[in-house]
Amino acid sequence: MPFQANCELGAVDLYDAQGLLIERITLIGDHHSLAIDLAHLVPRLLACPCRTVILHHSHPSGRAEPSEADIAATRAVAGLLRLFGMQLHDHVIVGAQARFSFRGEGLI
Ligand SMILES: [Zn+2]
Numbered sequence: 005m006p007f008q009a010n011c012e013l014g015a016v017d018l019y020d021a022q023g024l025l026i027e028r029i030t031l032i033g034d035h036h037s038l039a040i041d042l043a044h045l046v047p048r049l050l051a052c053p054c055r056t057v058i059l060h061h062s063h064p065s066g067r068a069e070p071s072e073a074d075i076a077a078t079r080a081v082a083g084l085l086r087l088f089g090m091q092l093h094d095h096v097i098v099g100a101q102a103r104f105s106f107r108g109e110g111l112i
Contacts (some may be wrong), residue, residue: 012038014061016045016081017091018054026052035064037073040081049088057085059095068099070106078106 012033018026029048031038049057054059059081060076070078074097082092094107106112 007028010063010064011035012063014038014059017058017060018049018052019056019058020053021055023056026054029030029060033061036071038077040077042084045081046084049085049090054090056077056091056093057081058093062098066100066105067101068097070095070097070104075111078112082112 012031012035014031014033016029016031018029020026027048029045031040033039040059058077074095078092078095081095085092092112094105094112096106097104
């Protein structure tokens with residue numbers, strides 16, 4: 005996932021109960037935010053035996069710190085997944101020299 009891109013790029017990875025990757029949904033945002041289309045995500049979640057989700061995206065600024073939008077999106081997705089009996093395992097932001105893990109920072 006190249007951080008040099010001038011827009012945020014990311015993915016939603018769906019894993020089954022055995023921890024195997026079922027599907028990767030690619031996300032493309034603008035220069036400083038990444039939209040997660042829940043109306044698109046929900047049918048994909050329900051169409052497969054997904055149990056765990058990992059979000060990840062890059063910051064074109066090179067800084068790994070989450071934006072307010074990143075924090076809000078993480079909370080929204082985590083809450084949505086709980087409704088379906090699924091878990092957001094982590095949301096990782098990749099910067100130029102560092103990564104930010106919501107789980108690692110105790111935010112999930
Ligand atoms: Zn971000």
